[in-house]
Amino acid sequence: MVRNLVTIAEFTDSFEAEVAKSFLEEAGFEVFLQNERFQSMYSSIAGDMYPIELQVYAEFEAEASGLLNDQGDSYLTNAILQEEGALLEGHFLLTSGNHSNRYIEKIRVLQNPQATHNLCEKLAHRLAVYDFDTVIGPAYGAIVLAFEVARILEKQFVFTQRKDEKMVFRSGFDLSNTKKAVIIEDIVSTGGSVSEVVNCARDKGIDVVAIGLLVDRSGGKLDFGLPVESLLSIEVPLWRPEECDLCKQGLHLVKPGSSDKGK
Ligand SMILES: [Zn+2]
Secondary structure, three states: OOOOEEEEEEEOOHHHHHHHHHHHHHOOOOOEEEOHHHHHHOHHHHHHHOOEEEEEEHHHHHHHHHHHHHHHHHHHHHHHHHHOOOEEEEEEEOOOOOEEEEEEOOHHHHOOHHHHHHHHHHHHHHHOOOOOOEEEEEOOHHHHHHHHHHHHHOOEEEEEEEEOOEEEEOOOOOOOOOOEEEEEEEEEOOOHHHHHHHHHHHHOOOEEEEEEEEEEOEOOOOOOOOOEEEEEEOEOOOEOHHHOHHHHOOOOOEOOOOOOOOO
16 A cells, blocks of 8 residues: 655754654654755755655644644744753742742743744744734843744834833834734743733733733733733742742752843
8 A cells, every 4th residue: 555645844944843753753643854864964055945844644644734733832842942951950939939840041042043033933923813013022031032023024123121110111112103012921920021011012002912922831821811822831830938848858949030020
């Protein structure tokens, strides 16, 4: 019997292709990548002309592409965070005052512009279905993400910052052509800063149509009364300091990202 292979996804980035392949293989599919060797030899010229094709047997086309569409972004985001060394394990004091054994050091991702671009491309793809003219990000971490998403989707970019404890647009931006916006934030647990940006935009008469997140650390419990597109949704274990086992074991407590107030 001849078994036909069909292409269900194309990649210009070999890391992304490998991640998608291992994701589907873990789910039990046989997966083949075409053009991979050719692309690694001539990546600069071959990338767009001969993308890496991810293929499965035709009878599994619907099932495999459905799975990749539903969970591929989460799997890739996790893989990029892992690859960039952003998934830290230890004993951390979070800005909420709770302790955790896991922390996501987003700066490690921003340090690699290509990895950051790859994530922004996924986020941009999710947000492209909304009608908006401007991408807003709160300083500092989300500035890079909002800028890159805006660049990919050919929208305007502006950012907000805290001034005297209040979230405001950076002075100097011309907001006269900003009517509808999406807000981008990197890693969100309670959504406090995102809500501040939403209010800040509404105060200027800007209609916020959606929120885009790199990582939703609440495990999908956030509610802004707006559509939320997050690349990865995870629930990070949290303990109140008095109930923390790591404290009882006497493990040194680390306070990472101490400049990120109000997350
Ligand atoms: Zn502790």
